[in-house]
Amino acid sequence: MIAKKLSTFLRIQSDLDDMDAIHAAITNAIIFKGTNLWILVFAIVIASIGLNMNSTAVIIGAMLISPLMGPINGMGYSIATYDFPLFRRAVRNFAFAVAASLTASTAYFLITPLSIAHSELLARTSPSIYDVLIALFGGLAGIVAISSKHKGNVIPGVAIATALMPPLCTAGYGLATAQFSYFFGAFYLFTINTVFIGISSVLFSQFLNFPIRTLVEEEKKRRVHRWITTVIVVTTIPSFYFGYLLVQKERFTVNANKLVASISALDGNYLLRYDIHPASNNIKLIYGGVSIKQSTKDTIRHRADRYSLHSVNLDIEQGFSTSDISHDITEVDQTLRAEIGRLALALQKSRDEHVTSETRQAETRQVLLELKALYPQVTSLAYANPIQYSGDKPSDSTHLAVLVVSTKRPHLRTVERQRMERWLSQRLSAPGLNTFYKEE
Incomplete structure (x- = not known):
């Protein structure tokens, strides 16, 4: 009883179309000229663009358009x-369709500026x-x-699952770029x-005993x-080998x-x-830490x-070593210390010069006050220590002490000036003081 019900569910004879209608549908789908040919060329170009741009959606669209299933x-x-x-x-129609597809895809990949083999394209080079199982079912x-x-929507799904179009486009890519391993694989x-x-x-x-005409x-x-x-047999044997490689x-x-x-x-480490x-049975390992010892490699x-992984090739490399980093840090530390010392000396020198300048300004103001008490004609003082150069060498230079005294009427007499210059030289501790007068 159960077997009878099961056989009822599995029977497909009752859903079969008229044999003449099936024969006509298959015969009409064989023809590749006019509309079918242009649709095929357009589908090939779309699939080639999809592979070129690594776009799965575009590739699926091309497979839906393609009429290659007919022949x-x-x-x-x-x-x-x-x-x-x-x-x-x-x-004949199938051979013509394949030739047209290869020509269109090869022409596309010859003129496109994008030539990188993306994952969608590479996936069609290793059957x-x-x-075999996908194509059969x-x-x-x-x-x-x-x-x-x-009918239903099975045919578009079959076109996507069996993927006739992308391998042809990949084969065209192999021809266009002279990568024949891609061509033969695809x-x-x-x-x-x-x-x-x-x-x-x-x-x-044959299972449904289609009529022999x-x-x-x-x-x-x-x-x-x-x-x-x-x-x-000839088609399947290589696929077993490639399947074995895939599993490995x-x-x-x-x-x-x-x-x-x-x-x-x-x-x-x-x-x-x-x-x-x-593919090359190789694993590359890059470590950081202390130097890798032979005992670590043995582990x-x-x-x-x-x-x-008995026959694996292990490529073990030292990315960086902490001992090298310590040595580098020591060198950097010494360099920084030297630079910090140089900057500290320069800063101290600048501070000393600033203090000296402030001290000189205060001393000059005090001298001006004392000098005005002795000589009311004096209105201002300007004191500086310029360098006098007498040659091209640094040794041909001397430091001077220069004082500019501004006075008002009645101006100082010569005797008064000489007496004031002696007093200023002692007061400023500047022997050889060069004094200049500015009369207002």
């Missing part, structure tokens, strides 16, 4: 129904067995939708998608089956991160930065073995 389903359907004329038409969903009465991914979407169409068409000999059928098996890289990355977490601080390179190697 692939046509090839699978024609093989399943042994319709060889239809198969040849599908192959694996997982891409995506293709099954696509042929089921085409055969159904309801074109292999495109081949996987094409083959297994087609194979899914073959399997579903021509007479075919049994020997020819067996030959077709052998060719299908050969294509599947993932395992290496996981174990390397565990190792890094366990050696972030060792013997006074602290991990400043690390780089994990699964890191031992822990790498613990995390199954």
